[in-house]
Amino acid sequence: MTNAPDHPAGLRLLLERVYDAREIREKFSAWHAPRLNRWERVRAVAGAALCECLQPARIARRELPTGESCWFAPGVRWRVRDVDPACRIAVAPHAGPAAEADFPPPARSHWLDDAERVAVAGKGDWARTLAGMQEGGSVLIHGRGDPAAAVADAFRRTCGRLGWHPLWSDGEDYIAWAARVPEAIALADYLGRDHALIEAALARHRQGDPLGLQWALFMLERHMQLEETFLFDIYRRRGGSARRIAELEREHALVREDRARLTRPQTLRRFWRILEAHDEKEESLIYPHLTAEEDLLVRAMVFRAR
Ligand SMILES: [Fe+2]
Ligand SMILES: [Fe+2]
Structure with a gap:
């Protein structure tokens, strides 16, 4: 796992709590991340814990033998898999510098910084570009025309190992981030x-x-409409709490209210805090219920906001 064992000096321990196997399954089997300026240390207290970490183009795995620990940086999504009944882990959130709680820290930009830049040669030439992607690689693709059919085809040809995330489009020019991952992608991933x-x-x-802001706002609106249009409904139909969805939809409204004024530091601060708490709720409570057939994932990838 690439984020271990590095962590900055001067972190302040907030608490340490030990979880048994049942609690680990309940609280840490879905993606979860330390938020704002928090870092988390995970230590195997008894038995071995298999930790996974969501990275741009793969899911990294690390087995923690008894007594060993690893660190997760702010925004790094981690979970525990295949929990042995004897397994216990200690999770210790630490606070980083207070100033880093207010805005997205620079380190989180690596998802975009590390992607290779690729320009699609001509209108409609998406298929060749997607077919040339290397496993384990991520790209920022800039092209023209509608890539939806090429994305759906590439997704099927790779047996679900292509992730496609639109960053921006004006209907003609199109920018997307894509990754070729080694294993089929789940909707929660x-x-x-x-x-x-x-x-x-x-x-x-x-x-x-x-x-940065143009892409963030485009992605955010597309993402919220995707949830409101059909993902929340799937959660509801599978017996999920209507009250929880109403709360998430209220948070979408708050985010939309703030987004026109994000150049003001105080608005960006509030927006960032709402977004962090909102995303954590969705990833730990809602997305685990959205196990999806292949068709739903393709629909999500090529979904266009109104
Ligand atoms: Fe949301
Ligand atoms: Fe979301």
Whole structure:
């Protein structure tokens, strides 16, 4: 796992709590991330824990033998898999510098920074570009025309190992982030990566990239409409709480209210805090119920906001 064992000096321990196997399954089997300026140390207290970490183009795995620990940085999605009945883990959130709680920290931009830049040669030439992607790689693709059919075809040809996330489009020019991953993508992985890319674009905005905010707002609106149009409904139909969805939809409204004024630091601060709490709720409570057939994932990838 690439984020271990590195962590900055000067972190402040907030608490440490031990979870048994049942609690680990309840609380840490879905993606979860330390938010704002928090870092988390996970230690195997008894038995071995298999930790997974959602990375741009793969899911990294690390087995923690008894007594060993690893660290997760702010925004890094992690979970525990295949929990042995004897397994117990200690999770210790730590606070980083207070100033880093207010805005997307620069480190989160790596999802976009590390992607290879690719230009699609001509209108309609998406298929050749997608077919040439290397496993384990991520790209920022800039092209013209509608890529939906090429994306659906590439997704099927790779047996679900292609992730496609639109960053921006004006109907003619199109920019997307794509990754070729080694294993078929689950809908919860796809949506977690969508959140991470929005955070990455906001982090670039904070670093002065003029496209950062444009991409973040485009992605965010597409993502919220995707949830409101059909994902929340699937959760409801599978017995999910209507009250919880109403709360998430209220948070969407707050985010939409703030987005026109994000150049003001106090608005960006509030927006960032709402978004962090909102994404954590969705990833841990809603997305695990959205196990999806292949068709739903393709629909999500090529979904266009109104
Ligand atoms: Fe949402
Ligand atoms: Fe979401």
